[in-house]
Amino acid sequence: MQGEVKAGRYELMKEIGRGGMGVVYSARDSRLGRKVAVKLLPRDLTHSPELQRRLAQEARAASAFTHPGVATVYDYVDEPEDNIIVYEYVEGVTLRERLRSHRFTTEETLDIGMQLADALAAAHERGIIHRDLKPENIMLSPGSARSGQVKILDFGLAKFRHPLSSTSQGGDASTAGSPASTAAGTLIGTVNYMSPEQLEGEPVDHRSDNYALGLVLYEMATGINPFVGKTPTSTIANILKQEPPPLQQRNPVAPAELGRILHKCLRKRREERYQSARELHVDLSNLRRDLVEPVRQTHSLEVRVPLEIPRALARTLFLLIQAGYLVMYGIFFVLHKGPGAARFGWGVELERWLFIWLFLAASFGTAVRLYLLSAVGFDYYDTGRLFRQMFFIVLAFDGAWSAAPLLLYQKLGLIVFLFIPALAYLPFSQRTLVFSAYFASGGRTSGVKTGSSV
Incomplete structure (x- = not known):
């Protein structure tokens, strides 16, 4: 049927839709030189009186009023071999x-x-x-x-x-x-x-x-x-x-x-x-x-995105950070089996409390990381709002975990104190990445669209 000319002016181009009682083609109106959509009856039902009646009914109903939210009827043809409705062509x-x-x-x-x-x-x-x-x-x-x-x-x-x-x-x-x-x-x-x-x-x-x-x-x-x-x-x-x-x-x-x-x-x-x-x-x-x-x-002024990078890149970097945390947690659990396993030279009591602190941060942090991996990885709607609501929880666990470099103090010395602020800054980096991913794109999250930041 592609390439056929209906009613002497509508050249069928491509089938774009099909239903129980009609087939829709994109077509070209040779008389006006514009693209239109043509709905016609399936070839094997062309002579069905009931479907012809319904097609005429559809043309009357859709043309009975004009509204931006309803596809406009341009023409209706009721001929022995051509029963068609011509609609405006709607992109999308x-x-x-x-x-x-x-x-x-x-x-x-x-x-x-x-x-x-x-x-x-x-x-x-x-x-x-x-x-x-x-x-x-x-x-x-x-x-x-x-x-x-x-x-x-x-x-x-x-x-x-x-x-x-x-x-x-x-x-x-x-x-x-x-x-x-x-x-x-x-x-x-x-x-x-x-x-x-x-x-x-x-x-x-x-x-x-x-x-x-x-x-x-x-x-x-x-x-x-x-x-x-x-x-x-x-x-x-x-x-x-x-x-x-x-x-x-x-x-x-x-x-x-x-x-x-x-x-x-x-x-x-x-x-x-x-x-x-x-x-x-x-x-x-x-x-x-x-x-x-x-x-x-x-907000009297427009909220500006703190970091304007491609949304896909922001999400990828965020996911890599979560994976990095999981790797660090895994290393901690493998190498440090219990209090006293690490030797800092600061006393057994201090080592015990440091281990308990990091064990809790790693345990609860693992659950948080897995949740964030799934939410951002599957692009869950309203992720921005959810992250905003749980940001202080993330900040608490990440702040606790920033003490992890002390485990390497005996081997690296004072240089470990350079890693502590870097780890402490990571949750704020995640916040920036989430904001970029879920705000700059127009908001796949109602949280930022209502003026809330993440």
Whole structure:
């Protein structure tokens, strides 16, 4: 199909997406000389009346309003051999692709959630319910997590209802009698992100979309969909019966207010959820502002990164320091079996206390080093904030360990006192490296983004 020309002007270039009821190609509009995205039916289903109807429904729904958070429809072609929708071409990756390789910070989750809630509110106010919101149908343009645009795609399962006023606080909207409506009792959508009422075959309304958005944001904040089971049947049972784990159980650094917002989205009874996406948008915006406000109040000048080096290099140096500590601890445990094993000529009592001091520092320090190796090595989100919180613990153990050169006093003499300040300075070097790695990159950590230093 690549290279074919549709409707006399759209030359298909490359397949960029495929779903149950359509295939999406990047294409060139020869008439206007621009790149577009063309959605068409799979070749073996081209003549399916039901899929043709749904494609037309999608075109009507996506073109019924204009919003920065929804891909714009340029054209719809309904010809015997060509049933296609022409969309604007959106650069970027889907949220599903980003979730596979990226852990979102609280600020990133809020920024994306605000855009999605605003787009859904615009659709709901025009009587359009998406019914299939999921990470695969959300496109992130380059930089979306900070300042780029988020786009909702695929209105193929959208349902038309009476428009919802921007001040509506809920209540069931009545079915508009459009051919796009789906009879109650029909299971339609993606099971993993369906609301309880969808699974039970009840008529859906805008609050089903609010549920799906809350589930998407929960997955962004924790890295998992809390309801997914081993089989579709177990997933359905979880959605209907189980409550999601508290957000802070999955993400200890997430604000309690974010947990409250998401759990309100995920209530089983739609009457207990947000009654409009606009209301959800307000709460997300307020939380985002609350996270930024302390920075404005306490930092009149821009915080400068103390050491500007590539993020990957900063992380590598940090990991090497942790490995170096583990090597030193290992040497200590191997060469010094107990009090009195080292001879300084300062008295047995002093040697005993020095050994106990270093043994404790090495024992507890080993646990700290292994934790930091895993956190930074696996690039755990919010590492900067966690390191800031435990910095004084690290400083205490490293300060104690800086006495280790005294073990070599008998062999090296006074020169060992040159090594003591070097070891004492290492924790501050680690602090600088973490700051560089997790601040200069734009903050893969909400700790520094709220004005806290590490």
